[in-house]
Amino acid sequence: MGKKTAIIAEHHNGEISTVTYELLALAKGIQESEAGDICFFILGADTEKPAQTLSTRTGEPVHAVCIPGLAQYNGALYKKALSALFSRTPFDYILAPHSSSGMDYAPALSMALGGSCITGVKDVVRTDGALCFVRSLFGGKLSAKLTTDTGPLVLTLQPGALKAFSPEGKSQGPNQVSNQGTIERSVLDITDDNMVYAGTKASPSEGSDLARADVIVSGGRGIRDAQNYNHIEMLARLFPRSATGGSRPICDYKWIPYSKQVGITGTTVSPKLYIACGISGAPQHVEGMKNAGFIVAVNTDPDAPVFQIADVCIVEDLMEFIPFFIETFKQKRRKKDERNDLGESFLA
Amino acid sequence: MKILVCVKQVMEGESPVRVHDSGKWINPCASARFEMNPFDTYAVEEALQIRENVPGTLVHAVTVGPESSRDTLRRALGMGADEAVHILDTGTGYRPPFLTASWIAAYAGGKGYDLILTGIMSADEMNGQTGPMIAQSLSIPCASAVLYEKPGPDRTHISIEREIEGGARDMFEVKLPCVLTLQTGINAPRYPSLSMVLRARKKEITVIPAGVFVDQEPGLRLHSLYSPQKQRKGILLKGTMEEKAKQLMDILAQKALLT
Numbered sequence: 001m002g003k004k005t006a007i008i009a010e011h012h013n014g015e016i017s018t019v020t021y022e023l024l025a026l027a028k029g030i031q032e033s034e035a036g037d038i039c040f041f042i043l044g045a046d047t048e049k050p051a052q053t054l055s056t057r058t059g060e061p062v063h064a065v066c067i068p069g070l071a072q073y074n075g076a077l078y079k080k081a082l083s084a085l086f087s088r089t090p091f092d093y094i095l096a097p098h099s100s101s102g103m104d105y106a107p108a109l110s111m112a113l114g115g116s117c118i119t120g121v122k123d124v125v126r127t128d129g130a131l132c133f134v135r136s137l138f139g140g141k142l143s144a145k146l147t148t149d150t151g152p153l154v155l156t157l158q159p160g161a162l163k164a165f166s167p168e169g170k171s172q173g174p175n176q177v178s179n180q181g182t183i184e185r186s187v188l189d190i191t192d193d194n195m196v197y198a199g200t201k202a203s204p205s206e207g208s209d210l211a212r213a214d215v216i217v218s219g220g221r222g223i224r225d226a227q228n229y230n231h232i233e234m235l236a237r238l239f240p241r242s243a244t245g246g247s248r249p250i251c252d253y254k255w256i257p258y259s260k261q262v263g264i265t266g267t268t269v270s271p272k273l274y275i276a277c278g279i280s281g282a283p284q285h286v287e288g289m290k291n292a293g294f295i296v297a298v299n300t301d302p303d304a305p306v307f308q309i310a311d312v313c314i315v316e317d318l319m320e321f322i323p324f325f326i327e328t329f330k331q332k333r334r335k336k337d338e339r340n341d342l343g344e345s346f347l348a
Numbered sequence: 349m350k351i352l353v354c355v356k357q358v359m360e361g362e363s364p365v366r367v368h369d370s371g372k373w374i375n376p377c378a379s380a381r382f383e384m385n386p387f388d389t390y391a392v393e394e395a396l397q398i399r400e401n402v403p404g405t406l407v408h409a410v411t412v413g414p415e416s417s418r419d420t421l422r423r424a425l426g427m428g429a430d431e432a433v434h435i436l437d438t439g440t441g442y443r444p445p446f447l448t449a450s451w452i453a454a455y456a457g458g459k460g461y462d463l464i465l466t467g468i469m470s471a472d473e474m475n476g477q478t479g480p481m482i483a484q485s486l487s488i489p490c491a492s493a494v495l496y497e498k499p500g501p502d503r504t505h506i507s508i509e510r511e512i513e514g515g516a517r518d519m520f521e522v523k524l525p526c527v528l529t530l531q532t533g534i535n536a537p538r539y540p541s542l543s544m545v546l547r548a549r550k551k552e553i554t555v556i557p558a559g560v561f562v563d564q565e566p567g568l569r570l571h572s573l574y575s576p577q578k579q580r581k582g583i584l585l586k587g588t589m590e591e592k593a594k595q596l597m598d599i600l601a602q603k604a605l606l607t
């Protein structure tokens with residue numbers, strides 16, 4: 001009998017989140033080494049529409065668990081429901097997103113099931129006969145391969161690490177597979193007074209104009225002091241339709257407002273050009289800007305993980321490099337203007 | 349209220365990390381410097397702020413690690429913690445968060461802590477597992493990525509806000525005792541004052557060898573450690589600063605990003 005893999009689908013407002021399809025890519029990666037069944041689990045107060053979407057887009061079986069009290073994510077309810085489900089029907093691998101909710105329930109779930117847990121997984125590989133899961137350490141400076149002999153293994157997948165699964169069977173349009181997966185429906189009427197949901201507050205980055213800029217220049221802890229943010233502002237001023245941003249720590253320090261924070265808990269951006277200055281390139285920041293058309297990184301540390309995703313890598317002190325670059329730019333402008341002036345007088 | 353704060357010693361962010369010859373863990377170089385996990389400074393600060401608001405509150409700090417990690421407990425005492433406990437682990441290899449959490453839970457169980465605070469993750473391992481696992485071992489609730497907390501007047505509940513994607517916050521009423529993992533920005537961690545540092549130096553630290561706890565299967569094995577590959581075929585600019593500035597200008601002009 002093959003190894004069984006369960007995927008806990010993430011969904012918001014009736015829509016399936018992209019990371020859910022990335023989880024399927026991870027499950028298929030596991031399946032390549034250890035053939036076995038895959039099954040989606042989807043929890044919520046209203047699971048019908050997302051369950052339908054999942055089964056038509058993936059062709060995999062879906063277990064829709066309707067929990068009337070679960071209109072919003074609630075860690076206590078998730079843990080209760082999932083440990084009950086997986087104690088009854090054991091799985092070898094249980095895959096969850098490394099999201100605010102997955103991070104919240106996965107470690108406890110693994111313990112409740114007497115298994116192991118690996119968070120922030122980026123990939124699966126087979127090495128020396130063992131199935132290994134790859135994750136980042138030290139802010140992305142190192143990668144580790146982890147393996148386990150005691151199941152079940154509960155994993156959380158770093159969003160954006162794998163290419164989302166898309167069906168190859170093109171016969172029914174780009175977003176459908178030929179055979180819809182079966183949907184099993186159940187109702188679980190559980191409550192938990194350990195944690196009671198009391199509403200949601202909007203993000204301080206809502207309405208930020210970052211998402212509309214063509215060019216974003218961002219500063220990180222490498223600016224070292226609030227006043228040095230003016231380097232970032234001056235560099236941004238060279239570009240039309242530009243905006244300035246930053247990493248989370250410099251918002252935490254109140255050097256810039258949270259509306260300028262780029263990353264998973266700030267704004268996700270995809271400008272034509274992103275210039276990261278004094279930013280190490282932690283996964284939570286990178287996930288918010290890696291779809292930029294072109295990425296330039298300035299960092300004193302040649303090992304900074306941001307260089308793994310940059311198109312142009314500049315190992316320099318930003319405090320020296322930025323003023324220098326601005327000066328070089330102005331000189332070039334001046335020369336160009338002189339040439340233009342000359343040209344015009346020639347014509348006259 | 350009785351509060352336990354979990355603090356971990358980590359290598360300073362800008363220290364170079366090198367893989368040990370065995371490929372099984374890291375080898376701190378001679379120049380490496382260590383500090384309290386920056387994410388944990390928020391947990392210590394939050395506990396101290398609760399003590400300022402709730403009379404009679406006690407703040408204890410706990411760490412799991414080698415002899416040298418005791419410095420991190422001194423730091424917590426210097427910030428103002430009342431007592432410190434060192435769960436001494438003399439092992440030098442990889443220790444999965446499951447073991448760390450099991451030991452902290454084994455220590456904390458039955459001691460009447462109303463609240464256990466951790467950072468959102470450790471800067472070196474970035475697991476985000478220890479807090480939620482402590483809660484599971486003790487069968488108490490846990491909320492992660494917390495950006496606001498306020499204990500209720502009757503001390504049976506705590507109101508919290510936890511951060512979700514995009515920076516929005518979900519609000520919950522959580523039953524005490526519970527574990528909270530704190531997100532950065534919840535407060536501005538204080539620096540220890542000189543007088544506090546001197547006082548902290550004289551404080552007794554309780555040491556518990558990890559061996560006293562029930563032997564448990566760690567579950568996970570570290571197969572290997574290595575430097576990751578580049579994802580984009582980026583170019584590294586070479587030469588003097590002048591040459592680099594000029595090259596960058598040319599590249600941006602070529603791409604019509606700066607004219």
Ligand SMILES: Cc1cc2nc3c(=O)[nH]c(=O)nc-3n(C[C@H](O)[C@H](O)[C@H](O)COP(=O)(O)OP(=O)(O)OC[C@H]3O[C@@H](n4cnc5c(N)ncnc54)[C@H](O)[C@@H]3O)c2cc1C
Nearest residue numbers: 220221222247248263264265278279280284285300301318
């Ligand atoms: C759940 C969760 C959500 C998060 N969400 C976000 C998010 O949305 N956005 C975000 O940014 N972070 C987020 N974080 C935090 C993230 O993990 C990192 O801690 C953060 O991105 C690091 O910011 P940084 O790169 O500015 O600082 P550091 O990691 O400290 O890096 C500073 C860099 O500056 C370099 N440097 C120093 N001096 C100079 C100089 N003079 N010139 C050039 N370079 C220099 C250093 O070499 C270093 O690489 C989140 C974390 C968690 C756990």
Ligand SMILES: Nc1ncnc2c1ncn2[C@@H]1O[C@H](COP(=O)(O)O)[C@@H](O)[C@H]1O
Nearest residue numbers: 354356412466467469470475476477478
């Ligand atoms: N060795 C340790 N000793 C004490 N607390 C720890 C230790 N490791 C992790 N923690 C706590 O658990 C949090 C999350 O760590 P991690 O699960 O490793 O990402 C940290 O911010 C600490 O508060």
